Amino acid sequence: xxxxxxxxxxxxxxxxxxxxxxxxxxxxxxxxxxxxxxxxxxxxxxxxxxxxxxxxxxxxxxxxxxxxxxxxxxxxxxxxxxxxxx
Amino acid sequence: xxxxxxxxxxxxxxxxxxxxxxxxxxxxxxxxxxxxxxxxxxxxxxxxxxxxxxxxxxxxxxxxxxxxxxxxxxxxxxxxxxxxxxxxxxxxxxxxxxxxxxxxxxxxxxxxxxxxxxxxxxxxxxxxxxxxxxxxxxxxxxxxxxxxxxxxxxxxxxxxxxxxxxxxxxxxxxxxxxxxxxxxxxxxxxxxxxxxxxxxx
Numbered sequence: 428x429x430x431x432x433x434x435x436x437x438x439x440x441x442x443x444x445x446x447x448x449x450x451x452x453x454x455x456x457x458x459x460x461x462x463x464x465x466x467x468x469x470x471x472x473x474x475x476x477x478x479x480x481x482x483x484x485x486x487x488x489x490x491x492x493x494x495x496x497x498x499x500x501x502x503x504x505x506x507x508x509x510x511x512x513x
Numbered sequence: 514x515x516x517x518x519x520x521x522x523x524x525x526x527x528x529x530x531x532x533x534x535x536x537x538x539x540x541x542x543x544x545x546x547x548x549x550x551x552x553x554x555x556x557x558x559x560x561x562x563x564x565x566x567x568x569x570x571x572x573x574x575x576x577x578x579x580x581x582x583x584x585x586x587x588x589x590x591x592x593x594x595x596x597x598x599x600x601x602x603x604x605x606x607x608x609x610x611x612x613x614x615x616x617x618x619x620x621x622x623x624x625x626x627x628x629x630x631x632x633x634x635x636x637x638x639x640x641x642x643x644x645x646x647x648x649x650x651x652x653x654x655x656x657x658x659x660x661x662x663x664x665x666x667x668x669x670x671x672x673x674x675x676x677x678x679x680x681x682x683x684x685x686x687x688x689x690x691x692x693x694x695x696x697x698x699x700x701x702x703x704x705x706x707x708x709x710x711x712x713x714x
Contacts, residue, residue, distance in 0.1 A: 439620075440603075441602060441604045451689050493606050494617050494619065495608070
């Protein structure tokens with residue numbers, strides 16, 4: 428299972444089709460992957476697991492989310508005022 | 514130039530053929546109607562009593578229904594074709610601004626650049642007015658590319674007629690469209706949603 432994710436991360440080309448978000452509006456796709464990356468990081472550091480496993484979410488949100496959105500959210504995250512549920 | 518631009522993507526090709534098919538139907542109906550009007554206007558015959566015309570009324574109810582079905586079926590086919598699930602090999606984001614587009618290629622490393630229209634005074638001979646830009650978007654051909662379109666300020670619309678694409682750029686929303694260029698070349702488009710004084714520029 429760990430090996431599958433590692434090879435998936437290594438062979439990353441672009442965000443694959445996500446059936447949770449099949450339609451034209453991909454805003455939630457970008458948002459949820461950003462949230463998933465941070466909650467994965469938080470959970471892994473709490474349990475002492477391997478944080479590099481969370482890289483998949485990072486790759487996906489980096490592919491999908493506009494740079495300005497990511498920068499704005501990163502600033503909120505750094506300030507601790509990020510509105511998402513992590 | 515008469516008609517739509519040459520198709521670069523398979524969807525645009527389908528749209529071209531559909532357009533030809535529908536336009537032909539429209540021309541046929543219009544010429545039939547014009548002919549009948551000219552017949553009506555150039556006769557001295559009159560008929561003043563009530564007319565019973567069940568047969569022709571049935572014909573000119575059923576026939577338009579059939580014609581409409583003949584138009585709707587290819588239309589729906591293309592509509593569903595545009596919505597097919599495909600796994601893209603590349604994602605390119607484009608953000609609309611007043612009054613330029615910025616492009617981001619972030620699958621591997623962050624690459625982004627702005628693309629301004631070249632003002633008319635600075636055009637070199639042979640360049641197309643209101644279409645040329647300083648930094649062009651380079652895309653691989655024969656690969657499914659996911660385009661994610663959004664805006665940083667007001668509504669814009671990213672359109673490339675040759676690829677059959679037009680998607681609105683809405684601030685706070687990420688609109689997805691799929692692109693597949695089947696031949697190499699240079700394709701132009703203009704902003705298709707009014708966005709201020711330099712709209713389409």
